[in-house]
Amino acid sequence: MQIQENIILAPYTTFKIGGPAEYFALVKTLEELQDALLWAKEKEKDIFVFGGGSNLLIGDNGIKGLVIKLDLQRLEFDENKVIVGAGVNLAYLLNQALENNLTGLEFAAGVPGTVGGAIRGNAGTYGVAMGDVVTAIRYLDKNNELKTMAKNEADFAYRHSIFKVNNYLIVEAELLLERGDVAASKALVQERLLYRKNNHPNQPSAGCIFKNIDFREADIEALKSKGIEVGKFLEHKKIPAGYLIEKADLKGKTIGQAQVSPQHANYIINLGEAKAEDVVILTSLIKQQIRDKFGLQLEEEVQFVV
Secondary structure, eight states, X not given: OOXXXXXXXXXXXXXXXXXXXXXXXXXXXXXXXXXXXXXXHHHTOOEEEESSOOSEEEOTTOEEEEEEEEOOOXXXXXXXXXXXXXXXXXXXXXXXXXHTTOBSOGGGTTOOSBHHHHHHTTOEETTEEGGGTEEEXXXXXXXXXXXXXXXXXXXXXXXXXXXXXXXXEEEXXXXXXXXXXXXXXXXXXXXXXXXXXXXXXXXXXXXXXXXXXXXXXXXXXXXXXXXXXXXXXXXXXXXXXXXXXXXXXXXXXXXXXXXXXXSOTTEEEEOSSOOHHHHHHHHHHHHHHHHHHHSOXXXXXXXXXX
């Protein structure tokens, strides 16, 4: 493991935005990760850890302290059980699972990022998420000790897990998949990838910028009075953030080089030279407009480190 100084972080993120890390380490093993954490403790440096760099906005001034990029690539199959490192790319995991005749990860088709980040944010699509396939998570606690957490201890919820509120570092996870119809799963994956290609932007972004909004039966009439077509969303009781942003006529809205995607309103895209400040201002404007027009409060899905 090598500790580097003043490494620009933008190339390591899907947004292609972000200033320098004061110190930077790419770690490929548990031992390297523990060494990096010990180095930061001895130097009294703050720590920031990330994986694939999706769902992340890093500030223009960068990050002080030690930034650790996890590249833990363990991947082992044992019948229906999978042991997977936090740094494994979701797309690679999905493909390898199908090659091993395992199904259950179709929801990950087209979802950017790594396993560690996907568990932390309980990433998912079509009503299925990482918390549905994870059985255990191995992590480093605040004392740099390796521990194992069962699924029912992880507090999985919509785009949430215990790892968002505790300073635990995910090292690897155990998944339980199924011996299903692999041909049907492969066809479904291709269908969803094609849909994303045709309906999601291909410019740099962090993924969906906002969480969808929950609503209750008691809210329906009030939502209807504000022009929201609630009937479309009754099945899942969630109003898509992109629907609200588009209804507020914000598609294509641009601040600096950051733009609300004309293709999918819940994406902010980098037109080439966007600054984190552009994204922050545009995000604030969207939230203010949705509050004013619909009385609803959007919450960021993307982690802002600014």
